[in-house]
Amino acid sequence: MVNRHFMLATIAASILSACGGGSSGGSGSTASPSNLSDAQKSYESFALASNGGMHYLSGSLSVSTSSTGALSVSPNSAFYTDDSSIAQSATAGTQPLTVTYASVSSALQVPALTVSRLLVNGAVYSTAVPPQVRVSYPGANVQEDYLASDGKTVVRTLLGTSYSVVPLSGLISASPAELFANNAVGLLTNTLNGQSLYNQQASWQTGAAYVKVVRHTVGDEAYTYDCAAPATTAGTNPTPCSATISTLENFFPYASTTDGKTYQLGDGQIVTLAGMRAWVANAALGGATTDYRVYYQNNGGIYAGYVIKDGTTLQLAPLGGGTPQDNYYFLNSAALQSIKSAIAF
Template sequence: MISMKRRNAAVVAAVSVMLAACGGGGNSDTDTGTSQPLLTTPATPTTPTIISPGITTQPANASVLTDGTATFTVAAAGTDVTYQWKKNGTAIAGATSKSYQTPAATFSDNGAQYTVVVSNSAGSVTSSVAQLTLKLSANQQAFENLILAPSAGSFYLHWNLNYAGGQTSGVNYAFSDYGVLPTSPLTTGPQTNSQSSPRNVTNTLALPVASSPTRVLKNGVVLVTGSSSKVSYVGSDVRVDSLAVDNATVAYSEIRSNYEVVPLTGAIASTPADFAHFHNSFFSNANILNATATYAAGSSYLKFAQTNKADRYNVFDCTTATTGAAVTPCRAGMTLTAAMTAGITSNSDGTVYRLTDGTVGTVDGVSVWVATTPRPVSATLSSTVQYRIYFELNGNVYTGALIKDGVLLGGSYYVSNPAGVTAADRLTFLPFDIRMNKAAHDSIVAAMKI
């Protein structure tokens, strides 16, 4: 017989074995209540699929004006692609987006070839070539049609002719000159244009001995302009830099725009008003042109506007006329302040200019006094707004006129009111300039009666 104590111990042991043999879903420890982890087989990691780069839309060719910008764009497929644009095969620093905008284009950029390399870890692909081409504006095309070789050139008339009556040789004159541009500034950069020698367009009047050149104060010296200029393109316009006699130093600059080509047909008497007014005395004085003469086939002229580029300080003789850099001073051995305090009389302006009538400043190290109010048109005989100046150079005081940056430059004038009391009453000043082709020039020469 088993004792009660031993029988209880056996039961406990049996229960313990039974509990140990039962798995169950609880996985709980009856003492602590904590969960026990299940043993599982880890999943095999998957590698992301990399899609190789491909170009779905190629960059397109672009055509821009000088100083314009072009934007090239590519569309690409692929995973995590990167971009690198190249110009003529050389990587462009920072050009790492799907689009690239060029800097302002110059003549040297014409024909430049752009590509883009699209890359990722699976490889790279290069786009087809997109080419940048410079194009002419309508203004520039009109300009080139007249002056660019093999054209016969751009012709200009110079004259001092009486509005009515006869002419006096040695006082009155009429001559022409012309310029031909060798190649286009569009693709070859700034081009030098040299005016021809003067041609007398009369049979009875002598050429002037010497025409007075334009002289300007620049970089602390007086520059004398020559017969050459440098032509370049700015946006849709034409820039003309007038050169000093050394044919290298820029004396002053103009921007030419608003070009208009006008045909000349029929009789001289039916000449368009702009052309006739610009060449006033030729058409107002019946003794100069044969009104029944006709224009040759293909005759035309070019009308355009001119704007001054940067402040321009023209220099004049104060007394005796000269043609070189040694202009005559208004005051010798005197400071600008002393001269202007005392006052200087300008006979052409009909004014006594004093220190308080303007302001004194420094231009390239030179003391310059500039009048507050513009010069009268009776003195300038131009629609160009000018301001009287006096400046001190090498111990003397000289005079001239300031044409401010951005001012519209006037061309010629004509007598619109012969009975007017003053020049301003009698004259109409024209805000444009004119050049003509050889056919028009030769037609005028053939019609001359003097």
């Protein structure tokens, strides 16, 4: 039997990305039902549990056809949602965000989700999986405070300033180009030997829509990870780049295999970052969201990380590549059910 294989691109579930550093606790809500901002009204039209919640779609599909032309998706593929909702409006006070994951296809499983580690006030914290999040309404905006696995330390704060709802109707195949380009729905547009991954005659269910969200960081988000072997998957003790060099001045020059370059001391600035003495590169790393390489002193060694600076707009790289843009795309319940009914795997 002859098989032809291809791997469809992966779109990351950035709402789950754990970041860190310097964010403050939940601020509490300042809005009331009578004076919700347009952003808060749009947010609640999706996020309230009674409205079906918000659904962020992610996927990585490995597809093949047999010599007879039958299409199959590898069980190692993934096509799943991050489902989030609040039980009631944050006008009533800070609300917990309920987060779960579910496969869109009954033939596939949700992949293992990794813990991230962050620097906060001179210590390393692990994120909770699933995330523990508090939602509040400062001014006209929507704020999300992400907690560490201890359930109390805020490791990341995002401020949502724009929620633009786009209704969906007609054929799924005739959907707005921006949805196919910037959401894993776009994976379905790939074909193999003329075979489609979904029913191209399927239509969106009544009430289907997506919302485009613009969010910004509040406080520096400082991530850390294993710089060398052994790789660790949990806990708050990442493997250092050096366990014998204790000061940044003696660490450079340093050849980073991750970045493919040798850093000199003068390529960055030594600052206090999230309570740590850290070297932060002058030049951005080049991720979709602007971030910078970090090396920091801790426990007599030098550790690696990166930082997304205070006020940075979270950006998304389009599915097929290209210039990152500021919106993240979430489906409502009717749109998600439409996709579930249309897929062919």
